[in-house]
Amino acid sequence: MEELQLLNRRGFIKTTASTVALAALANSPLRLLAKDEAIRITILHTNDWHSRIEPFASDDKQFAGLGGAAARSALIKKIRSEEKNVLLLDAGDIFQGTPYFNFFEGELEYKIMSEMGYDLATLGNHDFDNGIEGIINQMRYAKFEFVNANYDFSNTLLSDKVKPYKVINKNGVKIGVFGVGIELKGLVPDELYGNIKYNDPIEAANRISAELKTKHKCDLVICLSHLGYKYANDKVSDITLAQKTQNIDLIIGGHTHTFLPAPVKQKNLLGKEVLINQVGWAGINLGRIDYTFEPLKNKVSQPVASVLEIGERNI
Amino acid sequence: MKFPVRNFLVLLFFIVSSCSGPYYLKETHTSQTRIKQDSLKAVDSVIVKMIAPFKQKLDAQMNEVIAVNDVDLSKERPEGSLCNMAADAVLAYANKTYERPVDFCVLNYGGLRIPSISKGNITLGKIYELMPFDNQLEVVEIDGKTCKQLLDVVAKSGGWPVSGVRMNILQSLADSITFKGQLLDPNKTYTLVTSDYIVNGGDNITMLQNGKKRTPLNYKVRDAIIDYLRELKNNNQTVNTKKDGRITITQP
Numbered sequence: 322m323e324e325l326q327l328l329n330r331r332g333f334i335k336t337t338a339s340t341v342a343l344a345a346l347a348n349s350p351l352r353l354l355a356k357d358e359a360i361r362i363t364i365l366h367t368n369d370w371h372s373r374i375e376p377f378a379s380d381d382k383q384f385a386g387l388g389g390a391a392a393r394s395a396l397i398k399k400i401r402s403e404e405k406n407v408l409l410l411d412a413g414d415i416f417q418g419t420p421y422f423n424f425f426e427g428e429l430e431y432k433i434m435s436e437m438g439y440d441l442a443t444l445g446n447h448d449f450d451n452g453i454e455g456i457i458n459q460m461r462y463a464k465f466e467f468v469n470a471n472y473d474f475s476n477t478l479l480s481d482k483v484k485p486y487k488v489i490n491k492n493g494v495k496i497g498v499f500g501v502g503i504e505l506k507g508l509v510p511d512e513l514y515g516n517i518k519y520n521d522p523i524e525a526a527n528r529i530s531a532e533l534k535t536k537h538k539c540d541l542v543i544c545l546s547h548l549g550y551k552y553a554n555d556k557v558s559d560i561t562l563a564q565k566t567q568n569i570d571l572i573i574g575g576h577t578h579t580f581l582p583a584p585v586k587q588k589n590l591l592g593k594e595v596l597i598n599q600v601g602w603a604g605i606n607l608g609r610i611d612y613t614f615e616p617l618k619n620k621v622s623q624p625v626a627s628v629l630e631i632g633e634r635n636i
Numbered sequence: 637m638k639f640p641v642r643n644f645l646v647l648l649f650f651i652v653s654s655c656s657g658p659y660y661l662k663e664t665h666t667s668q669t670r671i672k673q674d675s676l677k678a679v680d681s682v683i684v685k686m687i688a689p690f691k692q693k694l695d696a697q698m699n700e701v702i703a704v705n706d707v708d709l710s711k712e713r714p715e716g717s718l719c720n721m722a723a724d725a726v727l728a729y730a731n732k733t734y735e736r737p738v739d740f741c742v743l744n745y746g747g748l749r750i751p752s753i754s755k756g757n758i759t760l761g762k763i764y765e766l767m768p769f770d771n772q773l774e775v776v777e778i779d780g781k782t783c784k785q786l787l788d789v790v791a792k793s794g795g796w797p798v799s800g801v802r803m804n805i806l807q808s809l810a811d812s813i814t815f816k817g818q819l820l821d822p823n824k825t826y827t828l829v830t831s832d833y834i835v836n837g838g839d840n841i842t843m844l845q846n847g848k849k850r851t852p853l854n855y856k857v858r859d860a861i862i863d864y865l866r867e868l869k870n871n872n873q874t875v876n877t878k879k880d881g882r883i884t885i886t887q888p
Contacts, residue, residue, distance in 0.1 A: 359662065360659070371749075372768075374687055374690075374691075375687070375691070376671075376672075380754040380756055381752075381754065382708065382710075382751070382752045382754055383751055383752065386672055387670065387671060387672050388671050389671060389679070390683050390687065391679035391680050391681075391683040391684045391687065392671050392672070392678065392679050392680075393671045394679075394680035394682070394683045395678035395679050395680040395683075396669060396671065396678070398680060399678070417768050417769070418749055418765065418768050419761070419764065419765055419768065420694050420697075420698050420761055420764040420765075420768075421690060421694065422768065423764055423768060423770075424693070424694060425690055429686070429687065429690050432686060433683055433686060433687075436680075436682060436683060436686065437683075450769065493659070494659050506837075507837055507838060507839065507840045508838070508839075510832075510833060510836060510838065511836070538658055540658055540659040540660075540661070541661070570661070583666060583668075584666050596664070596666070598666070600668055604671060605670065605671060606668045606669065606670055606671065607668060607669045607671060608666075608668045609666065609667045609668060609669065610664065610665070610666045610667075611663075611664070611665040611666075611667075612661055612663070612664055613661070613662045613663040613664075613665075614659035614660065614661055614662060615659060615660060615662045616658075616659055616660075617658045617659060617660045
């Protein structure tokens with residue numbers, strides 16, 4: 322170990338050396354130790370795609386030729402061929418907006434998302450446009466799951482079908498994903514959302530994200546939000562959600578159809594930065610956030626850090 | 637040729653310290669891609685095949701040209717030509733079916749779901765995109781005071797689609813409200829046509845639920861718009877709805 326530290330101090334571990342080292346590691350019986358490599362998690366996301374199965378028509382003034390499920394899927398499949406740890410998420414309002422929903426009630430939307438390999442989605446207000454039954458009837462076509470932590474679904478048919486959160490393990494990195502939704506009263510006709518009770522999304526987010534960080538030891542906590550990016554009044558939004566919580570790393574938002582040119586950083590209760598992203602609507606953009614993780618024990622501030630950097634440079 | 641030694645050292649290190657701990661976030665990189673078939677030059681044929689049978693069924697119906705548009709219609713605040721066309725269509729339908737003349741129409745801005753309809757053919761599918769909801773029309777009789785409350789909400793949000801009424805937005809309130817040139821009379825009863833969504837409190841419209849008389853027309857907002865457009869075509873007329881100053885705004 323003494324010699325190793327010497328090596329580090331002199332800083333002469335060269336890229337080539339480390340490449341060879343890692344290659345050796347990959348092919349050796351010591352593969353178990355691959356945990357010590359940096360791991361890249363690729364988050365892909367959409368929101369408010371609103372049954373936009375086909376691209377916008379060529380005569381559309383703003384969006385001619387944009388969007389389309391077949392092109393989105395091709396892009397996603399290409400990224401999957403390049404990246405090992407892809408997580409594909411949607412922040413709600415999958416339903417409503419084209420005749421595909423009026424006539425087929427979301428069957429094709431869910432089938433397509435299943436083919437694309439979506440992992441999780443949250444529920445937006447328009448997902449209730451055919452009522453609670455309207456969602457349940459289509460769930461048979463969905464190979465992905467739904468998360469929401471601030472709607473109380475007890476006494477509704479969705480009670481065992483929507484979970485507050487899900488923990489996904491990608492190559493050893495634990496990612497906790499939960500959802501929050503907008504107040505449905507005044508937005509969705511009462512009879513369509515039935516007995517669903519709306520609870521404070523900030524309270525739910527703080528409770529669930531703490532559970533994900535401490536109990537489940539998640540390395541990354543993601544909130545799928547259909548609250549909306551920002552409002553002129555004091556209505557709860559992704560901005561306020563970020564400011565008033567303390568364990569969220571990333572908020573993937575929706576509802577306001579906001580085309581953010583780049584994710585926005587917002588300080589949380591502890592002064593830590595939270596990333597907020599939203600990619601407009603209609604499947605026009607695909608958002609992507611790549612996180613590179615390294616084992617904590619090799620963090621720069623720790624004595625062994627520089628060894629780990631070898632891996633980081635080469636992965 | 638010192639490499640083997642170094643490799644050994646690195647490996648040794650991994651062995652010594654291989655007990656795995658939690659991860660820390662080293663780096664974040666963000667990007668987004670515009671989905672455009674032309675530039676991505678790729679479509680997923682699996683998805684194309686999945687869509688095909690659905691698309692075939694829809695196209696047979698939805699590609700029907702129901703009107704020809706002479707202007708570019710756009711959704712705007714405080715007033716937009718697309719907003720005017722939709723509200724005019726709904727008011728026209730209500731006036732044909734309700735027991736007495738209907739004074740005005742108010743639709744919620746968020747209820748129109750596309751920003752524009754370009755000059756040229758308007759297909760049935762386009763109107764489904766404009767108004768995908770199955771909301772039904774309802775006529776409500778309200779007094780002038782309630783009209784003012786409703787139009788104040790319209791003013792506060794910057795302008796909604798209206799027909800039969802003209803107003804100016806002054807300091808986020810409805811001002812100079814007129815119906816056929818007559819100033820709003822707080823004590824008079826007015827007939828309003830809107831969607832059941834709005835009457836039931838949608839978009840936080842809370843003042844209509846206690847209207848003097850509510851009459852469901854049992855007809856979809858979308859179908860009223862479709863009828864209006866078809867009728868123009870049947871009469872060899874084109875769509876040329878323009879902004880006519882029905883909602884103005886006095887900038888602060």
